[in-house]
Amino acid sequence: MSDSINRRSFIKATTVMGASTLLAGSPLRLMQDFAFAAGSVDIAAVKGTDYFKNTIAAVEILGGMKKFVTPQSTVGLLINSPWDHPGSFVTPEVTLAAVRMCLDAGAKEVGVFKSISSSYWRRSPLSANFQDEINSLRSMDGDHTEVSIPQGRSLKDANVARALLDCDVFINISIAKDHTGTQFSGTMKNMMGASAYSTNWYFHHGSGSITSYGDVEFLSQCIADLNLVRKPDLCILDGTEILKTNGPGGPGKLLKPQKVFAGVDRVAMDAYGAGLLGLDPADIHMIRMAHEHGLGEYDLSRLQIQEATV
Amino acid sequence: MKTLSIGLLLLLTASWAMAQQPQENLEALLPAENEVVGWTRTDLLQSYRGDDLFMMIDGGADIYHEYGFVQVLETEYVDDHGKAIKLEIYEMESPAAAYGIYSFKVGDDGELLDIGQQALLEDYYLNFWKGNLLVTVVGMDADDAIAQGVIDLARAVDKRYSKTGERAELATLLLQEPLAFSNPEYVLGDIGVMNSYIFDTENIFHVREGMVGVMNNCAAFVFRYQDEQESYGIYEQATKKISLSSRFTDGVRNKKQYSMIDREQNFVLINQWKHYISIVVGQKRNQVETLSNQLLEKLNINF
Numbered sequence A: 001m002s003d004s005i006n007r008r009s010f011i012k013a014t015t016v017m018g019a020s021t022l023l024a025g026s027p028l029r030l031m032q033d034f035a036f037a038a039g040s041v042d043i044a045a046v047k048g049t050d051y052f053k054n055t056i057a058a059v060e061i062l063g064g065m066k067k068f069v070t071p072q073s074t075v076g077l078l079i080n081s082p083w084d085h086p087g088s089f090v091t092p093e094v095t096l097a098a099v100r101m102c103l104d105a106g107a108k109e110v111g112v113f114k115s116i117s118s119s120y121w122r123r124s125p126l127s128a129n130f131q132d133e134i135n136s137l138r139s140m141d142g143d144h145t146e147v148s149i150p151q152g153r154s155l156k157d158a159n160v161a162r163a164l165l166d167c168d169v170f171i172n173i174s175i176a177k178d179h180t181g182t183q184f185s186g187t188m189k190n191m192m193g194a195s196a197y198s199t200n201w202y203f204h205h206g207s208g209s210i211t212s213y214g215d216v217e218f219l220s221q222c223i224a225d226l227n228l229v230r231k232p233d234l235c236i237l238d239g240t241e242i243l244k245t246n247g248p249g250g251p252g253k254l255l256k257p258q259k260v261f262a263g264v265d266r267v268a269m270d271a272y273g274a275g276l277l278g279l280d281p282a283d284i285h286m287i288r289m290a291h292e293h294g295l296g297e298y299d300l301s302r303l304q305i306q307e308a309t310v
Numbered sequence B: 001m002k003t004l005s006i007g008l009l010l011l012l013t014a015s016w017a018m019a020q021q022p023q024e025n026l027e028a029l030l031p032a033e034n035e036v037v038g039w040t041r042t043d044l045l046q047s048y049r050g051d052d053l054f055m056m057i058d059g060g061a062d063i064y065h066e067y068g069f070v071q072v073l074e075t076e077y078v079d080d081h082g083k084a085i086k087l088e089i090y091e092m093e094s095p096a097a098a099y100g101i102y103s104f105k106v107g108d109d110g111e112l113l114d115i116g117q118q119a120l121l122e123d124y125y126l127n128f129w130k131g132n133l134l135v136t137v138v139g140m141d142a143d144d145a146i147a148q149g150v151i152d153l154a155r156a157v158d159k160r161y162s163k164t165g166e167r168a169e170l171a172t173l174l175l176q177e178p179l180a181f182s183n184p185e186y187v188l189g190d191i192g193v194m195n196s197y198i199f200d201t202e203n204i205f206h207v208r209e210g211m212v213g214v215m216n217n218c219a220a221f222v223f224r225y226q227d228e229q230e231s232y233g234i235y236e237q238a239t240k241k242i243s244l245s246s247r248f249t250d251g252v253r254n255k256k257q258y259s260m261i262d263r264e265q266n267f268v269l270i271n272q273w274k275h276y277i278s279i280v281v282g283q284k285r286n287q288v289e290t291l292s293n294q295l296l297e298k299l300n301i302n303f
Helices: A001-015 A021-024 A049-062 A092-104 A125-136 A162-166 A187-194 A196-204 A216-226 A266-276 A287-290 B002-020 B048-067 B095-105 B146-158 B171-176 B188-194 B228-243 B285-301
Strands: A043-047 A075-081 A109-112 A144-148 A157-159 A171-174 A175-181 A183-185 A235-239 A261-263 A307-310 B040-050 B069-078 B084-090 B109-111 B118-122 B125-130 B133-139 B182-187 B210-215 B220-224 B248-254 B256-262 B267-273 B277-281
Touching: A043 A049, A043 A266, A049 A092, A049 A235, A049 A261, A049 A307, A075 A092, A075 A162, A075 A187, A075 B248, A075 B285, A092 A109, A092 A125, A092 A171, A092 A235, A144 A162, A157 A162, A157 A196, A157 A216, A171 A187, A171 B133, A183 A187, A183 A266, A187 A216, A187 B220, A196 A216, A235 A266, A261 A266, B048 B069, B048 B095, B048 B188, B084 B095, B084 B146, B095 B133, B095 B171, B095 B182, B118 B146, B125 B146, B133 B146, B171 B182, B171 B210, B171 B220, B171 B267, B171 B285, B182 B188, B188 B210, B210 B256, B220 B285, B228 B248, B228 B267, B248 B277, B267 B285, B277 B285
Parallel strands: A043 A307, A075 A109, A075 A171, A171 A235
Antiparallel strands: A043 A261, A144 A157, A175 A183, A235 A261, B040 B069, B069 B084, B084 B133, B109 B118, B118 B125, B125 B133, B182 B210, B210 B220, B220 B277, B248 B256, B256 B267, B267 B277
């Protein structure tokens, strides 16, 4: 415990560097002060006004991207980017930091399961300085394959992005936000971005419901079941500026916790993210159901959470 | 008789289909070039009708359908610095539906503006309703110039649309003093209700029309049904389900009244009366009971 307190104090005392100073070299070199022993940390939560730096610091607390991405590996990113109202999409600074870290770790290729529009990058002035990285991203969109989910309770098979199964490293990058139907959207709900429209349609209507949220329990079980397909090697959750109301698309009231989380337990990540919105994870069906599948822990008192400020 | 029944069915089907058909030319409502100083429309111009709304806002489409969505047009305006404002014009089935989706979308605080039939500016976005329309204007950044641009664009749309309409009778009643609902929300289904309070994960009250709001720091719900038989049947089933739920404790049934305590230690009082089910939720039992009786009296006077 005293070790982490010392580290927290050290971070607070560190001079804040602007994101532009990172452009001159590898973010990992400049952020080496944040490389802590990560063995027992379940969630790294970093707060600060520079979301690019927050993301790097959060991953560093877990041991750095090299812990997850080995040289010459193919990396698949699932990014919640399609929405356009403030607080509804992963801020580009978080995405850019993840991409940069993957490349610095020696990834042969970094791809995205859902194509990212040029308007997404325009939402951050930082994108102008990362054009090479943006142009290097490979689109893995449109190619789906059928998978069987024998342990699924409501979903026994799904049509998912082939790249989800083929890539060496899968990184789930989502945003914690309100959702009109499921109350909360985060890491696990983001998996619907890797499945085909036909599968997602089944989630909403497969139990016979006429409306998309007529059977939230069925929908939530399908989301939990979908998360059986592949465990993310790393989860990054955007908790910087998030929708408190009128999710998933907004516009709505914004909360600005200015935090970025990183971890490998997607249930824990969503439990922590739900807390930002004042929600009890036990009330969120998909969190509870995923826990019942053995996919992770939602009792935050059982988790090692490392918080830091940049 | 059979011919008459078939004829009636066809007429009803045609009427429903007509109600779903767009009635408005939304593109004609877009502010023209230079109409709003400093803001120029981009090439983005997309419209969606019916189920296609899913392609624009994915899971967010359902609440619009619950209220009676017909069509939407979205576009974007930019200034010389590249800052953007999105404009979305939604046509709903009726003025009651437009007011309903407006009441769902707006928050608890913001600045009321004299635009449309009702307008609220919140931080970086503005909603107003007028006639069958809900208009949403969203600044993609938060600064004073953009906030002014949001207001100016909203006014320009308002100026181009002259139709008005009435809120639903239930909404008008519960927005009148005494005991006017604050933070009101006119709901037409369970998604709207669940947004305020979760009685159960299922639509146990089978809400098709209702009002949600606040009275003297208590949450209040009024659901209207076709007749007393329906409201009583739903009341019975719902309270039976609630009595078995772990969300609530200390359930007490008294004919057409059911009380319980929720997880936050609020006292919850459900009443079934004529066409209505009313529910009041608050910290103090006495206050909840008093407000509940006053609410029933208000419904009774206006029944």
